[in-house]
Amino acid sequence: xxxxxxxxxxxxxxxxxxxxxxxxxxxxxxxxxxxxxxxxxxxxxxxxxxxxxxxxxxxxxxxxxxxxxxxxxxxxxxxxxxxxxxxxxxxxxxxxxxxxxxxxxxxxxxxxxxxxxxxxxxxxxxxxxxxxxxxxxxxxxxxxxxxxxxxxxxxxxxxxxxxxxxxxxxxxxxxxxxxxxxxxxxxxxxxxxxxxxxxxxxxxxxxxxxxxxxxxxxxxxxxxxxxxxxxxxxxxxxxxxxxxxxxxxxxxxxxxxxxxxxxxxxxxxxxxxxxxxxxxxxxxxxxxxxxxxxxxxxxxxxxxxxxxxxxxxxxxxxxxxxxxxxxxxxxxxxxxxxxxxxxxxxxxxxxxxxxxxxxxxxxxxxxxxxxxxxxxxxxxxxxxxxxxxxxxxxxxxxxxxxxxxxxxxxxxxxxxxxxxxxxxxxxxxxxxxxxxxxxxxxxxxxxxxxxxxxx
Amino acid sequence: xxxxxxxxxxxxxxxxxxxxxxxxxxxxxxxxxxxxxxxxxxxxxxxxxxxxxxxxxxxxxxxxxxxxxxxxxxxxxxxxxxxxxxxxxxxxxxxxxxxx
Numbered sequence: 249x250x251x252x253x254x255x256x257x258x259x260x261x262x263x264x265x266x267x268x269x270x271x272x273x274x275x276x277x278x279x280x281x282x283x284x285x286x287x288x289x290x291x292x293x294x295x296x297x298x299x300x301x302x303x304x305x306x307x308x309x310x311x312x313x314x315x316x317x318x319x320x321x322x323x324x325x326x327x328x329x330x331x332x333x334x335x336x337x338x339x340x341x342x343x344x345x346x347x348x349x350x351x352x353x354x355x356x357x358x359x360x361x362x363x364x365x366x367x368x369x370x371x372x373x374x375x376x377x378x379x380x381x382x383x384x385x386x387x388x389x390x391x392x393x394x395x396x397x398x399x400x401x402x403x404x405x406x407x408x409x410x411x412x413x414x415x416x417x418x419x420x421x422x423x424x425x426x427x428x429x430x431x432x433x434x435x436x437x438x439x440x441x442x443x444x445x446x447x448x449x450x451x452x453x454x455x456x457x458x459x460x461x462x463x464x465x466x467x468x469x470x471x472x473x474x475x476x477x478x479x480x481x482x483x484x485x486x487x488x489x490x491x492x493x494x495x496x497x498x499x500x501x502x503x504x505x506x507x508x509x510x511x512x513x514x515x516x517x518x519x520x521x522x523x524x525x526x527x528x529x530x531x532x533x534x535x536x537x538x539x540x541x542x543x544x545x546x547x548x549x550x551x552x553x554x555x556x557x558x559x560x561x562x563x564x565x566x567x568x569x570x571x572x573x574x575x576x577x578x579x580x581x582x583x584x585x586x587x588x589x590x591x592x593x594x595x596x597x598x599x600x601x602x603x604x605x606x607x608x609x610x611x612x613x614x615x616x617x618x619x620x621x622x623x624x625x626x627x628x629x630x631x632x633x634x635x636x637x638x639x640x641x642x643x644x645x646x647x648x649x650x651x652x653x654x655x656x657x658x659x660x661x662x663x664x665x666x667x668x669x670x671x672x673x674x675x676x677x678x679x680x681x682x683x684x685x686x687x688x689x690x691x692x693x694x695x696x697x698x699x700x701x702x703x
Numbered sequence: 704x705x706x707x708x709x710x711x712x713x714x715x716x717x718x719x720x721x722x723x724x725x726x727x728x729x730x731x732x733x734x735x736x737x738x739x740x741x742x743x744x745x746x747x748x749x750x751x752x753x754x755x756x757x758x759x760x761x762x763x764x765x766x767x768x769x770x771x772x773x774x775x776x777x778x779x780x781x782x783x784x785x786x787x788x789x790x791x792x793x794x795x796x797x798x799x800x801x802x803x
Contacts, residue, residue: 260750263747267744267747268721268725270740270744271722271725271726271737271740271741271744272725274729274733274736274737274740275725275726275728275729275730275733275737276733277730277732277733277793280733280736280790280793281787281790281791281793281794283740284736284740284743284783284786284787284790285787287740287743287744288743288783288787291743291744291746291747291749291779291783294747294750295749295750295753295779298750298753298754299753301753301754301757303757303758304753304754304757304758305757305758306756306757306759306765306768307757309756309765309768309769309772310753310756310757310772312769313752313756313769313772313773313776314749314753314772314776315776316773316776317772317773317774317775317776317777317780318776318777318779318780319780320773320777320781321776321777321778321779321780321781321782321784322780322781322784324781325780325781325783325784325785325788326784326788328785330788330792333735333739333785333789336781336785337735337738337739337742337785339781340742340777340778340781340782340785341742341745341778343774343775343777343778343781344742344745344746344748344774344775344778344782346770346771346774347748347749347751347752347771347772347774347775347778348748348751349771350752350755350767350768350770350771350774351748351751351752351754351755351768351771353767354755354756354758354759354764354767354768354771355755357761357763357764357767358758358759358760358764364708457738458738461738461741461742461745464742464745464748465741465744465745468745468747468748468751469715469718471748471751472711472751473708473711473715475751475754475755476707476711477750477751477754478711478714479747479750480747480748480750480751481711481714481715481718482714482715482718483744483745483747484745484747484748485714485715485718485719485722486718486719486721486722486725486741486744487722487741487742487744487745488719488722489718489719489720489721489722489723489726490722490723490725490726490737490741491738491741493722493723493726493727494726494734494737494738497734581731583731583734588735588738589731589734589735589737589738590731590732590733590734590735590736590737590738591735593731593732593734593735594735594736594789594792597792597793598792603732603793606732608731
């Protein structure tokens with residue numbers, strides 16, 4: 249081993265150390281930013297020293313590829329609006345998966361195929377390809393270029409299982425017999441990622457994005473094994489473990505298993521035959537303003553609808569107005585509200601809501617009985633009391649107990665049901681009123697009306 | 704003398720536990736930057752893609768290797784910028800915290 253290789257390995261070792269320390273610093277808001285900067289510097293240095301690897305050719309093309317990909321990723325990430333972050337995370341994750349799959353195929357072409365590294369490359373290629381095509385579908389759904397509702401057809405799961413099985417068999421044949429099986433193997437792996445993601449609906453995206461993040465990590469670790477690059481093994485495994493944990497947390501927040509999220513096409517069918525007692529009672533912005541002005545404590549429960557209407561800035565303004573009047577304002581955030589883990593926290597923080605006003609489900613639930621008004625802004629399934637009833641598709645899902653408050657005002661666009669296709673019993677409760685319209689507009693009207701009210 | 708693959712397996716097990724322990728106590732508030740940050744970290748795949756393209760000799764290998772480098776680089780810069788933007792927001796919202 250030359251001295252230069254030792255230097256390179258040493259740099260990789262430090263890179264991994266910085267990744268771990270960086271991730272650790274990201275577990276607290278005050279140190280999080282220094283964490284990502286540390287990881288970023290480490291990544292930059294690791295990339296630069298890789299150019300020094302003895303015997304590396306095509307250096308110009310490598311530099312060109314980095315320049316092109318780097319510029320594309322940088323510009324897109326800078327330009328995108330905060331509300332579009334979930335699909336950005338999905339697509340960059342897909343790029344990582346695609347790169348992992350590409351590496352695996354190149355290694356299998358260079359050979360030797362019939363070896364441990366060949367097997368590892370096939371595994372990395374399969375997982376990477378699934379993560380790539382799956383993430384692309386997730387991106388298309390979140391971007392609104394594809395229907396968010398689950399896409400289902402007869403015998404869907406058996407079909408998917410056969411495609412996966414065939415991909416694995418072809419992968420094994422690639423290692424054992426001939427490179428001729430490589431292309432069909434790769435296409436089937438891509439096809440499986442696509443087919444697997446089609447029946448998964450928009451509201452389950454927090455789980456899916458998190459899962460594909462973990463899968464890309466595992467694919468990178470597999471490639472690391474095959475290439476003998478320990479930095480990739482450690483970084484990939486770190487992400488695989490962290491991503492798996494986050495996926496479990498998300499699924500648990502809905503009281504559903506991961507296989508239920510992935511394979512049940514949740515939300516494709518609507519519950520029928522359950523008659524809900526009562527009527528939906530509309531309310532006008534002026535009346536909401538009056539209610540809020542004389543309240544002691546107001547809790548706001550936001551959901552994906554707030555993101556769609558881009559209402560977070562108006563919501564912040566409303567909070568300021570109310571606090572100026574001496575009203576206590578808190579935010580109750582359900583773990584799976586929105587389209588990625590922590591989605592609501594990011595949007596509200598962007599609009600300037602201090603994060604000490606944001607409360608988890610467990611923290612805020614005991615507060616609802618003492619709240620004078622709860623504003624539900626574009627959330628539906630996560631506040632549906634049907635979750636407490638046996639036989640409902642939502643049964644057992646931990647919800648925000650907003651119905652226990654004295655008054656509940658639900659801001660929603662129309663009469664539609666939530667993502668789960670379940671009628672929301674909250675809307676028919678005695679203490680519930682519906683404020684129809686685009687949340688950004690209606691919150692604006694409430695603010696205007698509030699300004700008119702003298703103490 | 705253990706083989707390289709076995710050594711790598713030991714390393715992977717330790718890394719998995721490290722990942723689990725480091726992440727376990729992260730508050731919900733930081734779930735988005737955490738996911739986005741770990742998304743950035745698997746951008747180390749770029750280094751692998753550089754190896755792949757650097758050792759490619761035939762045209763199909765070179766094309767695939769090049770595509771892998773482009774994708775890996777997008778993963779790195781995109782993942783970093785997204786994470787940095789999200790954390791910047793948290794910094795700002797802390798600074799705006801009202802008087803006690």
